[in-house]
Amino acid sequence: MARILRDYPGVSLKIEDLNGKIDFARIFGRSGPVHIEIGTGKGTFLLNQAQAEPGDNYLGIEWARRYYRHAVDRIGRWGLSNVRIIRTDAAAFIADFVPDDLVDCFHIYFPDPWPKKRHHKRRFLCPTNLEHLIRCLKVRGQLRIATDHAEYFEQIKTVVTERSDTLEQIDFPPTAGAETGEWVGTNFERKYLKDQRPIYTLAARKK
Numbered sequence: 001m002a003r004i005l006r007d008y009p010g011v012s013l014k015i016e017d018l019n020g021k022i023d024f025a026r027i028f029g030r031s032g033p034v035h036i037e038i039g040t041g042k043g044t045f046l047l048n049q050a051q052a053e054p055g056d057n058y059l060g061i062e063w064a065r066r067y068y069r070h071a072v073d074r075i076g077r078w079g080l081s082n083v084r085i086i087r088t089d090a091a092a093f094i095a096d097f098v099p100d101d102l103v104d105c106f107h108i109y110f111p112d113p114w115p116k117k118r119h120h121k122r123r124f125l126c127p128t129n130l131e132h133l134i135r136c137l138k139v140r141g142q143l144r145i146a147t148d149h150a151e152y153f154e155q156i157k158t159v160v161t162e163r164s165d166t167l168e169q170i171d172f173p174p175t176a177g178a179e180t181g182e183w184v185g186t187n188f189e190r191k192y193l194k195d196q197r198p199i200y201t202l203a204a205r206k207k
């Protein structure tokens with residue numbers, strides 16, 4: 001029988017609570033490095049990384065209600081106080097609510113590849129969204145991306161390389177939850193590794 005998922009109001013953040021641009025110190029109740037994960041799925045990266053780095057603050061953005069509810073339930077049960085999750089569209093949220101020059105790292109693991117050509121315009125990693133990510137990053141802040149989709153990865157490399165005036169590519173550091181042979185240890189990475197698909201990663205730092 002499916003377990004009943006609980007809401008944890010201290011974990012789930014609502015747009016109406018923000019009063020305009022997000023004040024990270026207010027929502028986490030303290031200052032500290034800010035990480036944002038776009039497309040958390042069930043929250044595995046957030047759980048492992050936030051537990052490993054208790055001095056850092058983690059905000060997850062997930063638009064699918066089913067995944068969002070799983071992630072909130074898991075974070076709440078683990079009792080992590082340095083994680084918040086918001087259920088919304090990441091592109092609009094970052095454009096409208098995330099201030100300039102404050103984010104230490106954006107994590108984007110297995111973004112939906114929208115493989116049909118007519119759907120490519122829905123891909124999150126496009127020049128417009130990348131501009132917002134750059135705007136929000138601190139100097140030396142990072143962008144970390146993993147995907148199994150070779151053609152989307154080529155597009156990602158192209159849009160990032162086009163901004164090499166501002167972004168320098170660096171080695172991708174495996175996450176806290178990554179086991180041997182993994183980069184990020186998320187549910188989708190594990191599923192794709194079982195299918196023996198190659199995984200592509202990219203990391204870049206704001207100059």
Ligand SMILES: C[S@@+](CC[C@H](N)C(=O)[O-])C[C@H]1O[C@@H](n2cnc3c(N)ncnc32)[C@H](O)[C@@H]1O
Nearest residue numbers: 039040041062063064089090109110186187188
């Ligand atoms: C393929 S899953 C990867 C989930 C997780 N990162 C992992 O590696 O297991 C992509 C996730 O991104 C979410 N997502 C896609 N586009 C989004 C958007 N614009 N805003 C917020 N979440 C989004 C989807 O609902 C889905 O949960």
